Amino acid sequence: MESNGLTRAWEHKLEGKPVGIMRSAMVIPGLLEWEDLRAGKSAVRFLTGEAPVPTGAPTPLVVDPPQDWPFLLMPRALGLALAALERLDYEPGRPYGMVLGMPNLFSETAYLEWVLPHRDQPEFMEALLGFSHDFPLNFLAERAGCQGPRLRVDSACATGNDALIVAGQWIQAGVVDDVLVVAASAMLNPVGLALFHNLQALSPVRDLESSCPFDRRRRGFVMGEGAAAMWLSKSAGPDCAGYLCGYGQSMNAEKFIDLPKDLEAMKAACRGALGSLERVAYVSAHGTGTPANDPVETRLHRELFGALAEGVPLSSVKSMIGHCLGAAALIEAIVCLKALRDQMAPPTINLRQPDPACDLDYCALEARAIEGNFALSNAFAFGGQNSSILLARERP
Amino acid sequence: MIDLVSYSAVFSGPLPGVDHLPRVHMVGPAPTRRMLAPISGYALAAAELLEFDPVRTGLVCVSGATGSTCEAFDGAWGRSEDGRLTSAGFGRSRYKRIHPFTLIRSLQNQVPAALSMRFGMKGPCLNVLESVTAFASLLPNIEAMLSRLPRVLLVLAAAGGRAEEGSKMKLLAAGSDFVEGAICFLFTREGHGERIGSIASGGAPWESGAREKAVAGCTAAPPLRAGVELLRCVAADDMGRRIPLHDFYRFQSGLDWRKR
Numbered sequence: 001m002e003s004n005g006l007t008r009a010w011e012h013k014l015e016g017k018p019v020g021i022m023r024s025a026m027v028i029p030g031l032l033e034w035e036d037l038r039a040g041k042s043a044v045r046f047l048t049g050e051a052p053v054p055t056g057a058p059t060p061l062v063v064d065p066p067q068d069w070p071f072l073l074m075p076r077a078l079g080l081a082l083a084a085l086e087r088l089d090y091e092p093g094r095p096y097g098m099v100l101g102m103p104n105l106f107s108e109t110a111y112l113e114w115v116l117p118h119r120d121q122p123e124f125m126e127a128l129l130g131f132s133h134d135f136p137l138n139f140l141a142e143r144a145g146c147q148g149p150r151l152r153v154d155s156a157c158a159t160g161n162d163a164l165i166v167a168g169q170w171i172q173a174g175v176v177d178d179v180l181v182v183a184a185s186a187m188l189n190p191v192g193l194a195l196f197h198n199l200q201a202l203s204p205v206r207d208l209e210s211s212c213p214f215d216r217r218r219r220g221f222v223m224g225e226g227a228a229a230m231w232l233s234k235s236a237g238p239d240c241a242g243y244l245c246g247y248g249q250s251m252n253a254e255k256f257i258d259l260p261k262d263l264e265a266m267k268a269a270c271r272g273a274l275g276s277l278e279r280v281a282y283v284s285a286h287g288t289g290t291p292a293n294d295p296v297e298t299r300l301h302r303e304l305f306g307a308l309a310e311g312v313p314l315s316s317v318k319s320m321i322g323h324c325l326g327a328a329a330l331i332e333a334i335v336c337l338k339a340l341r342d343q344m345a346p347p348t349i350n351l352r353q354p355d356p357a358c359d360l361d362y363c364a365l366e367a368r369a370i371e372g373n374f375a376l377s378n379a380f381a382f383g384g385q386n387s388s389i390l391l392a393r394e395r396p
Numbered sequence: 397m398i399d400l401v402s403y404s405a406v407f408s409g410p411l412p413g414v415d416h417l418p419r420v421h422m423v424g425p426a427p428t429r430r431m432l433a434p435i436s437g438y439a440l441a442a443a444e445l446l447e448f449d450p451v452r453t454g455l456v457c458v459s460g461a462t463g464s465t466c467e468a469f470d471g472a473w474g475r476s477e478d479g480r481l482t483s484a485g486f487g488r489s490r491y492k493r494i495h496p497f498t499l500i501r502s503l504q505n506q507v508p509a510a511l512s513m514r515f516g517m518k519g520p521c522l523n524v525l526e527s528v529t530a531f532a533s534l535l536p537n538i539e540a541m542l543s544r545l546p547r548v549l550l551v552l553a554a555a556g557g558r559a560e561e562g563s564k565m566k567l568l569a570a571g572s573d574f575v576e577g578a579i580c581f582l583f584t585r586e587g588h589g590e591r592i593g594s595i596a597s598g599g600a601p602w603e604s605g606a607r608e609k610a611v612a613g614c615t616a617a618p619p620l621r622a623g624v625e626l627l628r629c630v631a632a633d634d635m636g637r638r639i640p641l642h643d644f645y646r647f648q649s650g651l652d653w654r655k656r
Contacts, residue, residue, distance in 0.1 A: 049487065050482050050483075050484070050485075050486040050487030050488075050491075051487050052486075052487045052488075052491045102525075103503075103504060104462075104502060104503070104504050104525075106465045106502055107502075109481075109482055112469060112481050112482075113480055113481055113482070115466060115560045116466055116469060116470075116473050116481060117479065118560075118563075119464070119466045119559045119560040119563060120559065120560075120563060121563060122563040122564070122566040122567040123567070124563075125560070125563045125564045125566075125567045126567060128564065129564065129567075129568075132564055133526055133527065133564075133568075133618060133643070134526070134527035134528070134529075134618075134643040134647065137525075137527065138643060138647050141647070149532070149533040149649070150529075150533060150647065151524050151527075151530055151533045151534065152524060152525040152527065153522070153523065153524050153525070154459075154504040154505055154523055154524070154525050155505045155508075155521070155522070155523050156503060156505050162522060162523075165522075166522065166537055169536055169537050169540040170536050170537075172540070173536035173539065173540065175536045175597075189482075190482040190486055190487055190491070191469075191481070191482060191491075194486075194487075194491035194494055195494065195498055195499040195502075196499065197491070198491070198492070198494055198495075198496040198498070198499070199496055199499060199500075248520075249519075249520035249521055249522070250518055250519060250520060250521075251455070251508065251509075251512040251517055251518050251519065251521050252512070252518070253512040253513055253515075253516050253517055253518050254513065255513075256431060256500055256506070256509055256513070257500070264518075265518045268518070272520075381505065382500075382503060382505070382509075383503060383505040383506060383508065383509030383512075384509055384512055384513070385505060385508065385509070385521055385523070
């Protein structure tokens with residue numbers, strides 16, 4: 001594999017000091033579990049009410065503010081984050097750090113309905129403070145009993161990977177031994193849908209198979225919502241779920257939304273994560289199902305793995321749970337760990353009419369047996385931010 | 397520990413103690429542009445004042461409020477029959493009155509995106525959301541980037557002084573008017589090349605407590621405060637100082653500054 005000075009500069013191998021991933025938890029569309037994803041179940045549903053598009057992948061969980069919530073309104077994204085944290089089996093009492101991956105909450109309906117008529121009235125802003133500044137991060141950190149450093153990351157669709165990278169760097173630096181990483185997104189509401197639909201990013205097709213990455217019928221992504229949580233630790237034992245072994249980050253420096261023609265920056269992020277590996281057992285594709293993304297990602301896969309490309313399976317769970325935006329990458333990291341544990345890649349469902357420009361092994365329609373210790377998970381975000389992580393089942 | 401090589405800043409209004417520094421300019425309130433919110437305008441203007449190699453520099457951003465988002469929804473909201481944005485008709489037609497670039501202007505990672513596109517920065521990037529204490533928590537991450545690249549550009553930026561964002565700040569900080577802007581710091585590894593001073597974490601043990609209103613008179617938007625205090629150390633020619641930092645939730649940390 002080629003490596004030039006710039007690529008080496010972006011490479012962050014953690015060989016010799018991989019970071020342990022002790023436990024993980026997901027709260028995802030349809031309240032699906034890993035076994036459901038293996039079986040190819042879909043959480044995509046027809047939307048009702050004032051949704052400007054016909055389909056989405058909702059998480060059927062009513063989120064009520066906890067008793068100690070101090071404000072009138074609570075963000076749904078924070079409620080989903082709390083739910084994921086509650087499902088995470090972490091040991092209380094450790095001096096955890098926390099990294100929260102949670103983009104700007106301005107598009108939540110409750111927030112906008114309140115702020116629009118009261119925007120110039122400071123006395124009405126108390127109700128909204130839970131959406132703003134450091135409150136979401138610190139509320140979550142206090143609930144988890146965190147005593148270490150804390151940050152809230154937002155790099156759009158790359159948020160989950162970047163949150164893991166931040167946590168891994170803290171542990172490697174010896175700042176803290178244990179970090180809780182939580183990511184959440186709840187833009188599946190009329191406003192969130194409108195914002196993406198006005199950019200022509202969403203599928204307008206009234207079809208429960210409208211989330212169809214790599215299929216010639218794809219017209220855009222289907223929006224999901226959800227949350228995920230992980231416990232990372234310096235002192236990972238044999239019962240841990242896996243390891244974070246490498247990562248790479250880069251920027252395209254080209255366009256805000258559209259993917260670049262020159263894939264060098266995206267390749268650099270992937271190579272930064274892969275290090276010296278020439279192949280992996282599985283790649284969790286970004287796989288949004290937009291007309292532009294999927295052929296570019298196919299080309300990227302071929303340029304990364306060369307002659308081995310067709311033997312490295314990749315798939316997109318976004319075909320089943322839609323695109324959960326800020327939570328997507330952390331959800332997909334958990335999917336990678338489960339895939340490595342079971343040696344089984346989840347399918348790309350709805351792939352019935354393959355796009356001729358997308359001609360790799362996407363594990364179409366059914367889960368696929370895989371072999372190996374490593375998985376690569378890619379996230380390519382609006383704003384041209386690329387973030388890739390390498391995960392392992394056994395300590396390398 | 398990381399070393400400060402250079403700095404620059406732009407602000408919407410005067411800030412005592414830093415106004416006289418070179419490469420610190422008062423530019424007035426930044427406008428909203430087609431695809432760029434005011435926060436990116438400040439970040440770009442501050443970075444333009446700095447000399448750095450965009451190819452061999454990593455990027456870390458702490459971004460606050462991008463600007464006001466309410467006005468983007470006024471077209472759709474104003475046509476509602478019952479005063480609610482998402483009432484009947486929103487999903488059929490009123491949503492089309494929200495400008496297509498609203499999402500782009502509201503994305504928090506537009507700051508690194510804008511810097512990347514303007515200067516051709518292709519290296520690693522990290523974007524975190526506003527908190528006063530973020531600077532301290534980020535030091536290990538900046539050091540990790542510096543283990544591979546000779547320079548890291550840290551950009552603190554916020555445009556939280558207007559409309560609903562200004563109203564929130566007035567509630568939290570006893571009626572102060574807030575200065576928006578961006579501050580750029582160029583860092584290198586400890587002991588490498590010419591430097592102004594060094595920064596280390598002064599925050600352990602991390603502490604937290606119940607929420608209190610912030611102290612009145614803190615006139616810089618939250619993401620800028622740590623940077624403003626650091627600029628004041630430089631301006632005052634401080635040989636060494638502990639800079640305490642605390643968020644609105646009273647999570648506390650700090651920075652240790654030493655002049656070289």
